[in-house]
Amino acid sequence: MNNKKLIKIGLFGFGTVGHGLYQLLHRVPEASLVISRVCVRDVTRHQEETPELIFTSNPREVLDDPEINLIVELIDDADAAYRIVTDALRRRLPVVTGNKKMLAHHLPELIELQKEMKTPLLYDASACGSIPVIRNLEEYYDNDLQISVKGILNGSCNFILSKIFNEGMDHAESLRLARELGFLESDPTLDLDGWDSLFKLVILAMHAFGVYVEPEKVFCYGITHMNDHDIRFAREKGRRFKLLGLAEKLPDNRLTLSVLPHLISRNKFIYSCEDEFNGVVIKGLFYGKQFLVGRGAGGHPTSSAVLSDISAIRYDYFYRYKRMECAGPLPQFSNDISFRAYVRYNTEDDLDLMQFEEIYERYVSDDYHYAVGRLNLRRLLDIREHLAERKIFVAAYPPD
Amino acid sequence: MNNKKLIKIGLFGFGTVGHGLYQLLHRVPEASLVISRVCVRDVTRHQEETPELIFTSNPREVLDDPEINLIVELIDDADAAYRIVTDALRRRLPVVTGNKKMLAHHLPELIELQKEMKTPLLYDASACGSIPVIRNLEEYYDNDLQISVKGILNGSCNFILSKIFNEGMDHAESLRLARELGFLESDPTLDLDGWDSLFKLVILAMHAFGVYVEPEKVFCYGITHMNDHDIRFAREKGRRFKLLGLAEKLPDNRLTLSVLPHLISRNKFIYSCEDEFNGVVIKGLFYGKQFLVGRGAGGHPTSSAVLSDISAIRYDYFYRYKRMECAGPLPQFSNDISFRAYVRYNTEDDLDLMQFEEIYERYVSDDYHYAVGRLNLRRLLDIREHLAERKIFVAAYPPD
Numbered sequence: 112m113n114n115k116k117l118i119k120i121g122l123f124g125f126g127t128v129g130h131g132l133y134q135l136l137h138r139v140p141e142a143s144l145v146i147s148r149v150c151v152r153d154v155t156r157h158q159e160e161t162p163e164l165i166f167t168s169n170p171r172e173v174l175d176d177p178e179i180n181l182i183v184e185l186i187d188d189a190d191a192a193y194r195i196v197t198d199a200l201r202r203r204l205p206v207v208t209g210n211k212k213m214l215a216h217h218l219p220e221l222i223e224l225q226k227e228m229k230t231p232l233l234y235d236a237s238a239c240g241s242i243p244v245i246r247n248l249e250e251y252y253d254n255d256l257q258i259s260v261k262g263i264l265n266g267s268c269n270f271i272l273s274k275i276f277n278e279g280m281d282h283a284e285s286l287r288l289a290r291e292l293g294f295l296e297s298d299p300t301l302d303l304d305g306w307d308s309l310f311k312l313v314i315l316a317m318h319a320f321g322v323y324v325e326p327e328k329v330f331c332y333g334i335t336h337m338n339d340h341d342i343r344f345a346r347e348k349g350r351r352f353k354l355l356g357l358a359e360k361l362p363d364n365r366l367t368l369s370v371l372p373h374l375i376s377r378n379k380f381i382y383s384c385e386d387e388f389n390g391v392v393i394k395g396l397f398y399g400k401q402f403l404v405g406r407g408a409g410g411h412p413t414s415s416a417v418l419s420d421i422s423a424i425r426y427d428y429f430y431r432y433k434r435m436e437c438a439g440p441l442p443q444f445s446n447d448i449s450f451r452a453y454v455r456y457n458t459e460d461d462l463d464l465m466q467f468e469e470i471y472e473r474y475v476s477d478d479y480h481y482a483v484g485r486l487n488l489r490r491l492l493d494i495r496e497h498l499a500e501r502k503i504f505v506a507a508y509p510p511d
Numbered sequence: 512m513n514n515k516k517l518i519k520i521g522l523f524g525f526g527t528v529g530h531g532l533y534q535l536l537h538r539v540p541e542a543s544l545v546i547s548r549v550c551v552r553d554v555t556r557h558q559e560e561t562p563e564l565i566f567t568s569n570p571r572e573v574l575d576d577p578e579i580n581l582i583v584e585l586i587d588d589a590d591a592a593y594r595i596v597t598d599a600l601r602r603r604l605p606v607v608t609g610n611k612k613m614l615a616h617h618l619p620e621l622i623e624l625q626k627e628m629k630t631p632l633l634y635d636a637s638a639c640g641s642i643p644v645i646r647n648l649e650e651y652y653d654n655d656l657q658i659s660v661k662g663i664l665n666g667s668c669n670f671i672l673s674k675i676f677n678e679g680m681d682h683a684e685s686l687r688l689a690r691e692l693g694f695l696e697s698d699p700t701l702d703l704d705g706w707d708s709l710f711k712l713v714i715l716a717m718h719a720f721g722v723y724v725e726p727e728k729v730f731c732y733g734i735t736h737m738n739d740h741d742i743r744f745a746r747e748k749g750r751r752f753k754l755l756g757l758a759e760k761l762p763d764n765r766l767t768l769s770v771l772p773h774l775i776s777r778n779k780f781i782y783s784c785e786d787e788f789n790g791v792v793i794k795g796l797f798y799g800k801q802f803l804v805g806r807g808a809g810g811h812p813t814s815s816a817v818l819s820d821i822s823a824i825r826y827d828y829f830y831r832y833k834r835m836e837c838a839g840p841l842p843q844f845s846n847d848i849s850f851r852a853y854v855r856y857n858t859e860d861d862l863d864l865m866q867f868e869e870i871y872e873r874y875v876s877d878d879y880h881y882a883v884g885r886l887n888l889r890r891l892l893d894i895r896e897h898l899a900e901r902k903i904f905v906a907a908y909p910p911d
Contacts, residue, residue: 135797139654235651241798243651250650251635251643254539254818380804383783397535398641398815404780404802415798418654431826 116180116425119147121173121204123195124186125157125166128209128236131410132183132417133161144421148173174198181424182206183417189213200224200232207420209236209413215310219323222432231429233420238311239264239389241412242405243419245430248318248393253433255395259359260319262391263384264311264370266407267294267302268334268354273385275342276351282337294387294408304499305333305354305370312356316368319393320360321434324368324444330492331370336504340479341455350374352506353381366442369488372506374453446489453508455481461503466490483508516580516825519547521573521604523595524586525557525566528609528636531810532583532817533561544821548573574598581824582606583817589613600624600632607820609636609813615710619723622832631829633820638711639664639789641812642805643819645830648718648793653833655795659759660719662791663784664711664770666807667694667702668734668754673785675742676751682737694787694808704899705733705754705770712756716768719758719793721834724768724844730892731770736904740879741855750774752906753781766842769888772906774853846889853908855881861903866890883908 122129129149136144146164150173151157154166173179174195182199184192189212196213199206201224208214214221214237225232235245239262248260263269267289274285289295301307309331317323334354345352352372360366375382380402384390389407394400406412435441449468456462462470462482470484491498491505498505522529529549536544546564550573551557554566573579574595582599584592589612596613599606601624608614614621614637625632635645639662648660663669667689674685689695701707709731717723734754745752755773760766775782780802784790789807794800806812835841849868856862862870862882870884891898891905898905 131797135655138796139656241801243647246651247643247647250823251646251819252815254822255535255815256539380783383780395815396538397531397811397818399806399812400804401641402802402804404800404804406799411797412799415652415655415795418797419651422654423650426831 116143118144118181118421118425119179120145120421121176121179121182122146122149123170123173123182123184123192125149125151126185126187127410128413128417129185131414132185133164135411135414135418147179148176170195174202174204180204181421183421184208184210185417186210189216193217196221196232197224200228200230203228203230205230205424206232207236207417207424208232208234209417210234211237211307211310211314215313215326218314218317225429231424233423233428233430234314235420236413236416238314239391239403240266240405240407240409241416242389242391242403242407243416244315244391244393244403245318246419247403248315249430249433252393252395252398252401255397257319257360258394258396259357260315260391260393261355261357261359261381263353263381263389264308264356264391264407265302265305265354266387266389267299268308269384269389270294270387272334272352272354276345277385281339282342300335303333303335305331308354308356308370312358312368312370315356316358316366317432318430318434319358320366321432321437321441322366322444324366328444328446328492329368329370330446330488330495332372332491332495332498332505333370334372336499336502337372338455338504340481341504341506344453344481345374348374350376351382353384355381355507360442361448364440364442365445365448367445367448367488374506374508376511446492447487449485449487451483451508451510452486453481453483453506454486455479455504457501457503461501464494464497516543518544518581518821518825519579520545520821521576521579521582522546522549523570523573523582523584523592525549525551526585526587527810528813528817529585531814532585533564535811535814535818547579548576570595574602574604580604581821583821584608584610585817586610589616593617596621596632597624600628600630603628603630605630605824606632607636607817607824608632608634609817610634611637611707611710611714615713615726618714618717625829631824633823633828633830634714635820636813636816638714639791640666640805640807640809641816642789642791642803642807643816644715644791644793644803645718646819647803648715649830649833652793652795652798652801655797657719657760658794658796659757660715660791660793661755661757661759661781663753663781663789664708664756664791664807665702665705665754666787666789667699668708669784669789670694670787672734672752672754676745677785681739682742700735703733703735705731708754708756708770712758712768712770715756716758716766717832718830718834720760720766721832721837721841722766722844724766728844728846728892729768729770730846730888730895732772732891732895732898732905733770734772736899736902737772738855738904740881741904741906744853744881745774748774750776751782753784755781755907760842761848764840764842765845765848767845767848767888774906774908776911846892847887849885849887851883851908851910852886853881853883853906854886855879855904857901857903861901864894864897
């Protein structure tokens with residue numbers, strides 16, 4: 112019942128995850144799994160450090176190598192990754208990638224290309240690192256009626272928020288520590304403004320609901336503008352801020368996506384998901400709630416997910432995107448959704464601009480103004496730039 | 512890329528899960544998936560309640576029906592289930608089952624039979640209901656170096672313990688409530704003494720480590736003898752009792768299994784897994800810790816897991832039991848393992864009998880004696896009957 116193929120990997124990128132994969136293969140030796148060639152920008156440095164591998168800076172040398180039968184793409188640059196992945200698929204070379212940004216922008220086309228070329232592209236490492244969210248949505252929860260996928264999709268933000276809420280650090284201090292420990296990118300806005308979470312959410316929504324939503328259409332707002340007033344507010348209410356990506360199907364078959372901080376109360380699974388861990392709550396009509404927690408980043412956890420995909424390809428696994436073909440109409444993406452929000456603002460003009468549907472509470476002091484009320488996602492998307500410029504802080508604040 | 516087969520199900524059992532499956536198929540209509548015949552003991556009652564299904568009390572009428580191409584076995588009786596499952600596999604009929612007791616006692620033989628007949632047997636519903644633990648161990652974590660699988664595998668015990676530790680109920684009261692809500696079997700010892708957890712643990716160990724351990728060889732001790740002294744002890748230490756199944760590979764490649772209450776501190780994932788939920792922590796060398804939580808019992812969550820298996824069979828999925836064939840020697844099961852324990856005992860004779868390797872703490876008052884020290888699993892297994900007779904309470908008490 113075993114049909115292991117000999118896999119010769121052409122690897123693109125030898126950063127944290129690429130190097131992690133190399134170490135993992137070293138620890139779990141598999142004669143039937145070898146890295147044939149590695150394409151990197153700086154050949155000399157890598158070749159000196161890891162002389163047993165063959166490095167090149169020319170993608171052709173990997174893609175044209177007739178021995179190589181699997182491409183693993185682990186580079187940072189989304190555009191270059193897109194060229195490598197599509198080039199490989201067109202040559203009928205199966206691909207494993209972890210590039211969430213590239214996937215979030217090109218999924219429909221990449222799904223088509225897989226079908227056309229009858230060649231699989233797997234990417235479980237792209238969302239939540241070591242947590243097998245995509246695989247489970249695709250294979251295990253595929254028959255149930257999905258209601259929502261919600262989660263802490265970015266470990267860096269969760270680390271910062273955990274330091275604040277568990278160890279009483281202030282915002283600036285926790286940011287500094289995250290940077291010191293290498294948890295933040297050199298451009299930290301990808302993490303802090305929620306874009307990284309958004310890319311992952313777009314991928315998860317595809318597998319949970321069969322619907323592709325362009326990242327530009329989703330309201331995405333991170334924790335950059337959170338300040339100590341907000342933190343105190345959360346503490347007073349016995350809650351914690353968590354940056355959540357949420358994809359939810361409403362009873363009228365509309366689908367809504369958003370990325371923003373949520374005020375989470377103690378009785379929620381996600382409340383206890385701390386530090387650099389990711390946590391995802393998947394809801395279905397029959398199985399109820401599932402909660403999956405694991406390391407969302409880092410060389411070893413992510414390379415473990417990459418190896419799971421490599422192994423799956425060896426057993427002829429491919430994503431079937433079953434949700435896209437399910438009976439009945441697919442959900443329709445919509446931003447005409449209102450939700451209960453906490454907003455820290457500066458002036459009355461800010462309030463007017465946000466066009467609250469209702470305001471339940473207002474608080475005004477010399478240096479701190481907030482309102483609790485119902486906001487509309489479409490409106491927030493329209494004024495996103497303005498919110499950021501004015502350093503307004505917005506968070507979902509679900510009732511108890 | 513889609514190859515849906517028409518599935519005609521022969522269903523054995525129409526209890527909570529069987530009926531849940533029927534409802535689920537009703538809500539998620541799939542023209543290519545139908546229940547052809549249902550074998551039950553009391554045909555008349557079921558036929559009146561669900562006239563659109565064809566009931567029979569004769570297993571032959573299901574197994575001999577040439578139209579039926581999949582057997583779903585959801586009856587209580589482990590011996591009868593064994594006969595149905597083996598009979599079906601010998602006829603090359605794929606089987607989905609949820610019978611943990613039957614599986615725990617017959618796994619090696621059932622694995623052989625699957626290979627011989629080239630016919631799949633899937634049973635993800637047998638361990639942790641809706642949580643896809645088996646599938647993930649089998650398919651996703653299969654390349655990493657597994658370290659341990661540990662979890663709350665029985666929702667009834669977890670419900671009782673949650674009522675005690677969250678709502679301050681006493682032991683007797685929480686038991687009464689669990690019984691009222693239908694969370695306990697008519698024979699509650701299966702849950703309370705840990706046997707249900709043990710069967711699940713044996714199945715998980717097979718998929719995590721490729722090793723079959725007969726249930727009789729594993730020390731299994733539940734919460735039957737827990738009393739209010741123990742509960743107060745846990746509270747004073749800021750901990751909660753959780754009944755855990757644990758399968759762990761030691762650095763010397765020995766494998767240990769056990770089912771017993773653990774004193775869990777607040778910083779552990781499992782501390783917050785409450786009520787009737789199950790929670791499993793899976794550790795691997797590279798991916799680190801994964802934590803999976805979901806409903807472990809109940810008609811709908813379990814039938815959702817059954818449907819996942821049915822769907823998987825439609826896509827020609829089968830368990831490969833990859834761990835059994837991995838490179839290097841398989842771990843060796845051993846009970847020569849000592850661990851830090853809390854023991855409430857009656858007399859000095861009890862203490863002598865338990866043969867502590869070391870005692871770190873002792874407490875003696877008129878009505879309450881306890882010791883904290885190192886105990887050996889083999890010794891505990893040998894004196895299990897005596898422990899139960901003397902109503903001695905034992906729990907793992909890992910250091911902070």
